[in-house]
Amino acid sequence: MYTLIPAGGANRPPRKVIFLGLRGIPEIQGGVETHVAALAVRIAQRGWQVEVLGRRPYLPSPEPYVWKGVVVTPIWTPRSKHVEALLHTTLGLFAAARRNPDLVHIHAIGPALLTPLARLLGLRVVVTHHGFDYERQKWGWMAKSVLRAGEWMGMKFAHARIGVAKGIVDSVRARHGVPASFIPNGVESSTPKLGTSYLDYIDVKPYRYILSVGRIVEEKRQLDLIDAFARLGDPTRKLIIVGTADHNGNYLRAVEKAAAATPGVVMTGFQSGESLAQLYRHAALFVLPSSHEGMPMVLLEALSHGVPCLASDIDANLALDLGPESYFPLGDVDALAGAIRLKLAPSGNLPDRSERAARALDCFGWDPIVDRTIEVYESALAARKPGRAHRGGTDLKNHLGFGGGQ
DSSP: OOEEOOTTOOOOOSOEEEEESSSOSSSOSSHHHHHHHHHHHHHHHTTOEEEEEEEGGGSSOSSOEEETTEEEEEEOOOOOTTTHHHHHHHHHHHHHHHHOOSEEEEESTTGGGGHHHHHHTTOOEEEEEOOOGGGOTTOOHHHHHHHHHHHHHHHHHOSEEEESSHHHHHHHHHHHOOOOEEOOOOOOOOOSOOOOHHHHHHTOOTTSEEEEESOSSGGGOHHHHHHHHHHHOOTTOEEEEEOOOSSOOHHHHHHHHHHHHSTTEEEEESOOHHHHHHHHHTOSEEEEOOSOOSSOHHHHHHHHTTOOEEEEOOHHHHTTOOOGGGEEOTTOHHHHHHHHHHHHSOOSSSOOHHHHHHHHHHHHOHHHHHHHHHHHHHHHHTTOOOOTTOSSOTTOOSOOOOOSOO
16 A cells, blocks of 8 residues: 655655645545545646655554655654644644755644744745634634634745635635635545445445444534434434544543444444445435534545435535535434435435536546646745635636535
8 A cells, every 4th residue: 555665765856745734644534634645646646746744643654655656754743632733733844844845735724823933944835724623612712712823824824825615715815814725625536336345244235324424523413413313213224423533532432322322323433445435335325414614525525426415504515505405404403303304215306326426526526626736836836826816726616516406
């Protein structure tokens, strides 16, 4: 899967970008991690030298390695909910300064707090805003204050800014008075044929289960989904919850307890690769009940597999315009249970899975996303601001909604 780097390194191409602000790649849980894994590989394929500075506790090797043409370098960091992101970013920026890259690309507003340090070290910086992390339930007032400061620092001091949702870009322009480029998360084209070996392993039948994918944290609201599933009263269905928590805590224990007490609920832990693809492909319904998202990567992944979807009515989910029947009021468990029943009821008016998957790829394919990202890189290197009108970027659709019928 990856290759250790021999002593002496490799030849250096004309441009180099270093990614910071994530746990690492590949196959590490998280929307930012999934986004960077796909983006970094494609930028490397365009002739750039790409390095990801990851957090050592999450990586498969304590030594640098190459994955699909991308160098992944572990940086020592304690596995700590409150300090790991900022400490890793600080150490990573000093490591980046020694490497003298053309650009450092920082992801998320927490790590973006260190953007002024990057500037002091003489680095050119692009910051991607993945969402308003200070709205997450897991953070206390102090952490939320730090995240707000991180947003301000990142937006004010970066040479260029990217927002993964239109609402983020609009907020950056209105609240911070700086330009930002809208470049959404992308989706991979799904494998035409997938087996059911993993489904057999966990003893579930194709199209007889509801799927949820995401980190086990308060804002993902898995407890709401388990409660709604219990109210269905359908012993022929199962609920598959994919994901785990980065740090043990009360919410993880509560979800595990509720799952154990509810017949038909299966917790698989973190999954990736073919096992996750099989789960997406053969799900009867994908549900995202979360209270906070930036641009919901798992929802895009489900759509790319053609799965019917149901999501909470928060702004980030509504921006995908899946149609009124594909949303339910956040936190309303009765409404969620009713919406699941409706989505699972037979209907001859919905698009088939191949049509739904094709529409997802048309709206969120990676090629125009990479094109636009490189445009932003070049604008930062040229010391000019990204184009003010780049709401969709080159060849990106200005309207990314599905227009209902999901």
